[in-house]
Amino acid sequence: MEPLITLRDLQATLDYLATIHRELSALPPDLAILDAKVKAAEKQIADKTKALDTARAQILVKSKELTQAQKDEDRARAAVKTTSQKVHYTAAIRELDEKERLKASVARPLKALESTVQVLEQALAVLEKERAGAQTQFDELYAIFLDEHANQVEGRKVLQAKQTKLETKLTPVEVARFHRLAAARHGRVVVAVENGACSGCNVKLRGPILFQLKEGKDLITCESCQRILFLS
Numbered sequence: 001m002e003p004l005i006t007l008r009d010l011q012a013t014l015d016y017l018a019t020i021h022r023e024l025s026a027l028p029p030d031l032a033i034l035d036a037k038v039k040a041a042e043k044q045i046a047d048k049t050k051a052l053d054t055a056r057a058q059i060l061v062k063s064k065e066l067t068q069a070q071k072d073e074d075r076a077r078a079a080v081k082t083t084s085q086k087v088h089y090t091a092a093i094r095e096l097d098e099k100e101r102l103k104a105s106v107a108r109p110l111k112a113l114e115s116t117v118q119v120l121e122q123a124l125a126v127l128e129k130e131r132a133g134a135q136t137q138f139d140e141l142y143a144i145f146l147d148e149h150a151n152q153v154e155g156r157k158v159l160q161a162k163q164t165k166l167e168t169k170l171t172p173v174e175v176a177r178f179h180r181l182a183a184a185r186h187g188r189v190v191v192a193v194e195n196g197a198c199s200g201c202n203v204k205l206r207g208p209i210l211f212q213l214k215e216g217k218d219l220i221t222c223e224s225c226q227r228i229l230f231l232s
Ligand SMILES: [Zn+2]
Pocket: 198, 199, 200, 201, 202, 203, 222, 223, 224, 225, 226, 227
């Protein structure tokens, strides 16, 4: 039966592709360590960059506040200089003290923010160097890894082309159904009947189902798991 042959072929193709995918994603220990290093550095860089952006935004706000506080203080100082009457002078001095205190209360956190930015920038420079170093080492080793797995890389290309060709022999509905089942059944869609049972879910098949299978006219699916069946 033509569709069953195509479906079995498609299943075999996807099985090979899954194997190749596993082999290509199973990095040797040294590569896996470098990969983890790169990812850890990237995560830290992202976190510190976010903290840096926040600190810089706060500095902008505080700088404006400081400029305003400085103006207020200057004005109060000028008032002290131009006041001659004793009563007014005392009030002006008190006003200047107050403005100086206000300015200091803005300047302190601003200074703290500026040193935070400095620390973050230094940490980021170190992290960036670490990341770049690990990435270079990874790239070099990965190129060797891919070279050693040239057969798999080539095989994957051939198999993907074969998959495309097989899928054009089926209707879009059949293809969609196949992939849906593959996702739900750990990639096993077309399975053999073994000792009168579905080898996908091990449920015994009813007599009429076995009879239809032997006739070989239609596509028969397991009533229990919906996998497509064939007689081995
Ligand atoms: Zn089944």
